[in-house]
Amino acid sequence: MSFAQEIVCARCDKRFELSQLLNLCSCGSPLLVRYDFGRAKTALGKASLQGRVASLWRYRELLPLQDDANVVSLGEGYTPLLDAKTLGGEVGLRQLWIKDEAQNPTGSFKDRGLSLAISRAKELGVTKAAIPSAGNAGGSFAAYAARAGIEAHVFMPRDTPIANQIEAAQYGARLTLVDGLINDCGRIIAEKKTAEGWFDVSTLKEPYRVEGKKTMGYEIAEQLKWRLPDVILYPTGGGTGLIGMWKAFAELEELGWIGGARPRMVSVQASGCAPIVKAFEENKTTAGPWHNAHTVGSGLRVPQAVADFLILQAIRDSRGTALSVSDDEMLAEIPRVGKAEGIFFCP
Numbered sequence: 004m005s006f007a008q009e010i011v012c013a014r015c016d017k018r019f020e021l022s023q024l025l026n027l028c029s030c031g032s033p034l035l036v037r038y039d040f041g042r043a044k045t046a047l048g049k050a051s052l053q054g055r056v057a058s059l060w061r062y063r064e065l066l067p068l069q070d071d072a073n074v075v076s077l078g079e080g081y082t083p084l085l086d087a088k089t090l091g092g093e094v095g096l097r098q099l100w101i102k103d104e105a106q107n108p109t110g111s112f113k114d115r116g117l118s119l120a121i122s123r124a125k126e127l128g129v130t131k132a133a134i135p136s137a138g139n140a141g142g143s144f145a146a147y148a149a150r151a152g153i154e155a156h157v158f159m160p161r162d163t164p165i166a167n168q169i170e171a172a173q174y175g176a177r178l179t180l181v182d183g184l185i186n187d188c189g190r191i192i193a194e195k196k197t198a199e200g201w202f203d204v205s206t207l208k209e210p211y212r213v214e215g216k217k218t219m220g221y222e223i224a225e226q227l228k229w230r231l232p233d234v235i236l237y238p239t240g241g242g243t244g245l246i247g248m249w250k251a252f253a254e255l256e257e258l259g260w261i262g263g264a265r266p267r268m269v270s271v272q273a274s275g276c277a278p279i280v281k282a283f284e285e286n287k288t289t290a291g292p293w294h295n296a297h298t299v300g301s302g303l304r305v306p307q308a309v310a311d312f313l314i315l316q317a318i319r320d321s322r323g324t325a326l327s328v329s330d331d332e333m334l335a336e337i338p339r340v341g342k343a344e345g346i347f348f349c350p
Contacts, residue, residue, distance in 0.1 A: 007038055014033075068123060089343040137301050141157040144157065216243045234266055267323040330350070
């Protein structure tokens with residue numbers, strides 16, 4: 004069962020029924036699932052997680068899927084929290100953990116969100132779906148759509164790494180390469196989706212991907228025995244994971260599983276595409292579009308995030324910060340972390 008109660012606009016607070024297939028609110032803002040924590044608190048306790056499946060579906064009641072028959076899963080989630088002692092010592096930290104999301108089925112944290120989005124799409128009768136992607140999301144989407152029997156359409160910038168293009172195509176998606184950035188891909192989907200009958204699975208343009216991403220927050224809390232870390236550094240393109248974790252911590256407090264202490268959330272972007280960093284430094288509540296976006300971290304090349312105001316709000320509410328790093332800095336960390344911890348970072 005699920006304790007999901009309704010879907011609510013993050014900006015204007017307009018409410019929607021769970022039975023509706025939704026993208027953005029009529030005001031143009033993202034939608035978020037709200038739960039009945041009054042009921043959840045009496046039915047769920049931390050001990051109830053003992054012996055459950057080692058995937059994100061261990062938090063089944065706190066996810067919006069209504070019927071287990073519609074679960075589309077490849078075993079995503081419950082990735083290890085690795086104690087990075089050597090790297091921590093090198094950078095002067097008493098304790099450093101790495102949440103190894105590469106151990107998800109398609110090698111990316113994108114699997115969390117796409118498992119939920121495709122499960123809900125299946126539940127609500129979707130037969131065709133489309134996604135814009137500048138990196139790993141396209142392949143992940145294609146894999147889960149294949150698993151669900153949903154026709155998948157992936158739109159990628161033409162200069163997206165060839166490995167990402169091949170992956171999406173090998174999972175059976177219909178791949179379209181676009182001369183432009185991820186926002187241009189999203190615009191094409193928006194223009195065609197009604198005529199083509201596509202469900203738009205763009206980042207935070209539907210309310211379900213963020214529900215999958217929030218499980219990173221649930222897992223970090225559970226793996227640290229319900230004590231949250233002091234700081235979470237998170238690479239930010241569209242920002243779904245940062246928003247999702249911040250939502251998870253609020254939900255865990257409503258359940259009574261944690262107290263009011265929160266990590267400082269640090270949004271990390273590439274210096275060649277850092278709209279959130281610029282907006283944070285200028286003390287703005289929204290971020291303008293970033294022109295001439297470029298970075299070797301292709302998944303970070305998101306010149307304008309639809310949920311920019313939620314990212315900035317989470318950073319400020321947590322007393323966190325936003326910072327950018329150059330491509331050279333990113334690339335230099337790959338062999339450093341590899342040698343220190345046996346982990347192969349992807350930019």
